[in-house]
Amino acid sequence: MAGVGGGNDFQWCFSQVKGAIDEDVAEADIISTVEFNYSGDLLATGDKGGRVVIFQREQESKNRPLSRGEYNVYSTFQSHEPEFDYLKSLEIEEKINKIRWLPQQNAAHFLLSTNDKTIKLWKISERDKRAEGYNLKDEDGRLRDPFRITSLRVPVLMPMDLMVEASPRRIFANAHTYHINSISINSDHETYLSADDLRINLWHLEITDRSFNIVDIKPANMEELTEVITAAECHPHQCNVFVYSSSKGTIRLCDMRAAALCDRHSKFFEEPEDPSSRSFFSEIISSISDVKFSHSGRYMMTRDYLSVKVWDLNMENRPVETYQVHEYLRSKLCSLYENDCIFDKFECCWNGSDSAIMTGSYNNFFRMFDRNTRRDITLEASRENSKPRAMLKPRKVCTGGKRKKDEISVDSLDFNKKILHTAWHPKENVIAVAATNNLYIFQDKIN
Amino acid sequence: MSSPDNQDTEAISEQSDERQDPQDTNSNPVKTEEAKLKAKYPNLGQKPGGSSFLMKRLQKGQKYFDSGDYQMAKAKMKNMQLPVAGPDKNLVTGDHIPTPQDLPQRKQSLVTSKLVG
Numbered sequence: 303m304a305g306v307g308g309g310n311d312f313q314w315c316f317s318q319v320k321g322a323i324d325e326d327v328a329e330a331d332i333i334s335t336v337e338f339n340y341s342g343d344l345l346a347t348g349d350k351g352g353r354v355v356i357f358q359r360e361q362e363s364k365n366r367p368l369s370r371g372e373y374n375v376y377s378t379f380q381s382h383e384p385e386f387d388y389l390k391s392l393e394i395e396e397k398i399n400k401i402r403w404l405p406q407q408n409a410a411h412f413l414l415s416t417n418d419k420t421i422k423l424w425k426i427s428e429r430d431k432r433a434e435g436y437n438l439k440d441e442d443g444r445l446r447d448p449f450r451i452t453s454l455r456v457p458v459l460m461p462m463d464l465m466v467e468a469s470p471r472r473i474f475a476n477a478h479t480y481h482i483n484s485i486s487i488n489s490d491h492e493t494y495l496s497a498d499d500l501r502i503n504l505w506h507l508e509i510t511d512r513s514f515n516i517v518d519i520k521p522a523n524m525e526e527l528t529e530v531i532t533a534a535e536c537h538p539h540q541c542n543v544f545v546y547s548s549s550k551g552t553i554r555l556c557d558m559r560a561a562a563l564c565d566r567h568s569k570f571f572e573e574p575e576d577p578s579s580r581s582f583f584s585e586i587i588s589s590i591s592d593v594k595f596s597h598s599g600r601y602m603m604t605r606d607y608l609s610v611k612v613w614d615l616n617m618e619n620r621p622v623e624t625y626q627v628h629e630y631l632r633s634k635l636c637s638l639y640e641n642d643c644i645f646d647k648f649e650c651c652w653n654g655s656d657s658a659i660m661t662g663s664y665n666n667f668f669r670m671f672d673r674n675t676r677r678d679i680t681l682e683a684s685r686e687n688s689k690p691r692a693m694l695k696p697r698k699v700c701t702g703g704k705r706k707k708d709e710i711s712v713d714s715l716d717f718n719k720k721i722l723h724t725a726w727h728p729k730e731n732v733i734a735v736a737a738t739n740n741l742y743i744f745q746d747k748i749n
Numbered sequence: 750m751s752s753p754d755n756q757d758t759e760a761i762s763e764q765s766d767e768r769q770d771p772q773d774t775n776s777n778p779v780k781t782e783e784a785k786l787k788a789k790y791p792n793l794g795q796k797p798g799g800s801s802f803l804m805k806r807l808q809k810g811q812k813y814f815d816s817g818d819y820q821m822a823k824a825k826m827k828n829m830q831l832p833v834a835g836p837d838k839n840l841v842t843g844d845h846i847p848t849p850q851d852l853p854q855r856k857q858s859l860v861t862s863k864l865v866g
Contacts, residue, residue: 633779636782636785
């Protein structure tokens with residue numbers, strides 16, 4: 303069956319899966335963010351335990367032509383530790399909310415990782431040479447007795463086993479009263495924004511002791527609070543433009559040239575609501591959980607509970623495309639409210655050419671939509687279908703009446719198996735899907 | 750939130766099949782779900798998705814121990830019995846004032862992620 307994401311001969315296949323097969327998943331092992339770097343050679347994951355694991359793609363070798371570059375562990379480190387706010391008697395979770403890579407400027411790689419309160423800039427560098435033949439110290443590091451040194455030698459650089467080191471270069475702390483939900487690096491590669499529930503700050507990557515507050519929606523009287531910021535992102539090309547989404551399903555585009563404090567938006571995106579469909583659930587399911595600009599910068603995509611919408615930045619009054627992710631959940635909203643699943647925050651992503659979009663669902667299903675052909679597909683991240691290069695079979699949820707073979711009924715869906723985080727390689731058809739504590743990598747079939 | 754005027758509503762309903770018939774809730778599954786929820790929780794806030802959700806969201810995080818509350822409770826305890834922690838010491842709920850002994854142990858230092866090999 304022709305697949306989604308590019309070309310007619312296209313098929314998604316299993317490539318790799320990382321993580322343990324335990325039935326009992328430790329809370330710390332739950333993956334909380336997934337992000338490819340700009341070249342796609344590096345894939346970073348963050349988890350609830352505050353750890354970052356970076357995978358690197360192997361160079362394709364002539365010896366194994368069928369194996370597209372596999373992702374293997376490159377570096378891992380503890381990014382954030384649990385902290386305690388003594389003033390408020392609150393624990394600050396070490397869970398990594400977001401990782402964003404900086405564009406590469408030299409041999410080292412840099413990324414920003416954030417938990418609820420603190421953003422850190424990490425430098426990941428390789429060391430594959432070591433100096434030997436020091437004059438003042440022995441090979442094992444002990445200082446030599448200066449009186450016993452009778453000759454002078456020049457230390458020589460010798461190859462050593464590759465060591466990948468991660469070190470925190472900047473710590474951006476104490477700027478957020480509320481919980482950070484987004485970070486986004488500006489196209490100027492010098493500044494970035496961080497957003498919490500009520501405020502957005504602009505930082506310079508070199509300066510940690512201050513940041514500019516550029517959006518503040520905290521009302522003078524908290525009783526009047528009606529909406530919170532749910533996500534924010536910088537425009538991919540215009541360094542003066544950013545957007546932020548709200549819990550009411552609206553998106554505001556702001557221009558930093560207009561004012562220092564961007565409380566007044568330049569553009570306001572909202573789809574008019576059909577008043578006859580208004581219900582108790584309306585506002586909750588309209589809350590936007592993710593917003594992403596297209597690579598072209600012309601469009602943006604928003605994810606709410608049941609759908610993904612593509613907006614043209616030139617048209618504020620409605621999205622240009624709407625894709626239903628799991629419309630069958632509309633008849634389950636009561637129980638989804640009771641088990642809190644209605645508050646799950648799904649992310650979404652574009653492929654490299656902006657022709658396809660992907661987002662997750664329940665039962666370890668994830669969905670892809672081809673914007674050109676209007677075809678969509680549901681796939682599953684499962685260990686049952688994890689033989690190397692095994693083709694993924696499309697899945698289908700049966701909404702009522704007679705269930706066909708291979709279909710699954712809505713009532714049988716496992717709502718604990720949620721795919722909230724997915725990422726698409728910036729240039730190729732390679733995707734990373736986080737299923738609770740496992741990371742799946744899928745690729746297109748090699749013809 | 751401003752509501753669209755009547756002309757816009759006409760245009761929108763062209764796209765959706767259902768005309769709202771108050772007696773027929775089967776055509777609108779969301780209304781059925783809403784009725785179910787109201788039946789279970791009749792006192793559920795009149796302001797849906799409003800302040801209560803948002804305040805809960807802003808205050809995410811477990812409050813462990815308030816020394817002020819603790820001192821006040823200790824003073825009161827001389828006069829009357831306060832509820833003590835139940836068998837599950839990790840769960841601090843209701844009127845129970847947490848004491849240092851009740852607090853769950855701080856998390857241990859973590860081992861390497863299982864995503865690594």
